[in-house]
Amino acid sequence: MDTFDLVIIGAGPGGYVAAIRAAQLGLKTALVEKRSTLGGTCLNVGCIPSKALLHLSAQFAFVADEKAAAAAGIKTKEVSLDLAALMKRKNAMVGGLVKGVGTLVEKRGVEVVRGTGRLGGDNKVVVKPEDGGDEVRLAAKAILLATGSVPVELPFLKFDGKTVISSDHAIALDKVPEELVVVGAGAIGLELGSVWARLGSKVTVVEMLPRIAAGFDEEVARHLQRSLGRQGLTFELAAKVTGLNAAKGKKKAVLTAERDDQKLTFPADQVLVAVGRRPATRDLGLEDAGVELDDNGRIKTNTTFQTTAKGIYAIGDLIAGPMLAHKGEEEGVAVAEILAGKPGEVDHNLVPNVVYTEPEAASVGLTEAAAKEKGLDVRIGKFSFGANGRAIATGATEGFAKVVADAKTDRILGVHLLGHHTSELIAEAVAHMTYGGSAEDLGRTIHAHPTLSEALKEAGLAVSKSAIHAL
Numbered sequence: 326m327d328t329f330d331l332v333i334i335g336a337g338p339g340g341y342v343a344a345i346r347a348a349q350l351g352l353k354t355a356l357v358e359k360r361s362t363l364g365g366t367c368l369n370v371g372c373i374p375s376k377a378l379l380h381l382s383a384q385f386a387f388v389a390d391e392k393a394a395a396a397a398g399i400k401t402k403e404v405s406l407d408l409a410a411l412m413k414r415k416n417a418m419v420g421g422l423v424k425g426v427g428t429l430v431e432k433r434g435v436e437v438v439r440g441t442g443r444l445g446g447d448n449k450v451v452v453k454p455e456d457g458g459d460e461v462r463l464a465a466k467a468i469l470l471a472t473g474s475v476p477v478e479l480p481f482l483k484f485d486g487k488t489v490i491s492s493d494h495a496i497a498l499d500k501v502p503e504e505l506v507v508v509g510a511g512a513i514g515l516e517l518g519s520v521w522a523r524l525g526s527k528v529t530v531v532e533m534l535p536r537i538a539a540g541f542d543e544e545v546a547r548h549l550q551r552s553l554g555r556q557g558l559t560f561e562l563a564a565k566v567t568g569l570n571a572a573k574g575k576k577k578a579v580l581t582a583e584r585d586d587q588k589l590t591f592p593a594d595q596v597l598v599a600v601g602r603r604p605a606t607r608d609l610g611l612e613d614a615g616v617e618l619d620d621n622g623r624i625k626t627n628t629t630f631q632t633t634a635k636g637i638y639a640i641g642d643l644i645a646g647p648m649l650a651h652k653g654e655e656e657g658v659a660v661a662e663i664l665a666g667k668p669g670e671v672d673h674n675l676v677p678n679v680v681y682t683e684p685e686a687a688s689v690g691l692t693e694a695a696a697k698e699k700g701l702d703v704r705i706g707k708f709s710f711g712a713n714g715r716a717i718a719t720g721a722t723e724g725f726a727k728v729v730a731d732a733k734t735d736r737i738l739g740v741h742l743l744g745h746h747t748s749e750l751i752a753e754a755v756a757h758m759t760y761g762g763s764a765e766d767l768g769r770t771i772h773a774h775p776t777l778s779e780a781l782k783e784a785g786l787a788v789s790k791s792a793i794h795a796l
């Protein structure tokens with residue numbers, strides 16, 4: 326039996342990126358994956374298909390909105406949706422990407438082993454092929470667990486793939502539901518709620534908290550809610566879901582909820598449950614291997630991503646920190662580098678977070694409220710996209726850029742954006758913060774004109790009340 330320097334279980338963004346980096350650094354690497362394609366949840370059924378659907382549904386919504394199209398000089402007549410064609414296009418986008426990742430990994434010399442992997446003791450990974458063939462044992466100097474996460478199921482709303490659906494189903498419906506009820510106003514609920522609202526569903530989002538997009542700046546969340554409301558989404562906040570009455574005859578299913586003592590009912594063709602994800606730790610053989618979990622069911626790791634079992638590492642959604650693909654990727658790189666004798670670390674304070682609605686919410690670092698809670702003295706700089714030339718020329722003036730800076734040192738503590746394509750702008754904020762940049766550094770950085778990114782520069786200037794295009 327060949328001994329690998331590194332055997333990775335799970336080929337999502339964490340696992341496959343770790344594999345590529347490890348191979349670059351000369352480590353003999355195997356990547357175990359049960360899906361027929363690489364890329365994990367993110368590329369196959371998560372980030373990428375949902376972004377494809379957001380793009381395609383936005384195009385449809387634009388031409389279907391006769392008034393908006395006419396105002397842009399486009400005359401439309403009898404616009405109708407071909408959902409099958411739209412899904413085919415989405416699948417082609419995903420298909421091209423996962424194929425590309427497969428080629429990259431293969432060309433780097435990583436050995437891809439198909440099947441379900443588990444810890445086999447004695448530095449071994451046991452792989453059970455999906456076709457029921459003989460188990461394969463792989464010997465490893467180090468093992469990396471990167472199996473990601475699965476949707477959380479509510480006990481009284483079990484996924485059946487028909488009436489009660491998860492994001493896995495909601496990216497592949499073959500019919501536009503007339504009434505879609507979304508449980509949870511987090512990233513998945515807001516993004517997929519937007520997609521189906523654009524394609525014609527009446528969407529109601531039922532959220533337990535009194536606000537949407539928890540974790541984001543409150544002002545960003547408030548504006549986003551208003552904007553999504555204008556796009557047709559209805560929000561029922563501070564409402565606790567209690568159950569579902571099944572559909573009977575021609576009658577729809579009814580989701581029941583409570584707000585204070587008030588009973589709420591929502592008729593639904595389908596209910597998308599998007600109340601978070603849990604780490605995929607089951608059936609990995611963790612207990613026998615001595616890999617311990619923390620109180621949140623995540624795998625305990627030290628600063629070098631090593632679990633409580635020597636030589637076994639874990640990254641991404643399996644361990645503490647935000648459940649985001651790019652966080653897992655960076656951790657994958659860090660583990661590969663640590664194993665190759667280099668330093669490797671990931672600062673969770675610098676992980677950007679984006680909700681890809683229209684407008685997009687994008688954020689990094691401390692919010693104003695979180696900074697104040699920590700007792701920090703802060704100064705805020707804000708700039709509206711309504712005063713940004715490119716935003717005006719694009720017809721996308723909703724939202725603003727907000728910089729939270731330390732009042733004494735001017736160091737940027739956080740950046741919060743709401744607006745068109747702000748997912749692309751947040752990287753600049755991360756870069757400034759990574760190098761310990763100040764609001765003045767951001768404000769003095771030359772930005773191409775006209776670009777949306779100038780709003781971020783102006784927000785940097787606004788911290789010292791020196792924004793040029795604002796009074």
Ligand code: NAI
Nearest residue numbers: 509510511512513514532533566599600601602648679680
């Ligand atoms: P989430 O944790 O972002 O949001 C779940 C929401 O459901 C919360 O607002 C929570 O208060 C609410 N909730 C929980 N239990 C509830 C109940 N019983 N009734 C009503 N509301 C309830 O989880 P989500 O949206 O499912 O996403 C899962 C993970 O995937 C998250 O970590 C998210 O960040 C990540 N993700 C990231 C995306 C992005 O970066 N754009 C896109 C999709 C997912």
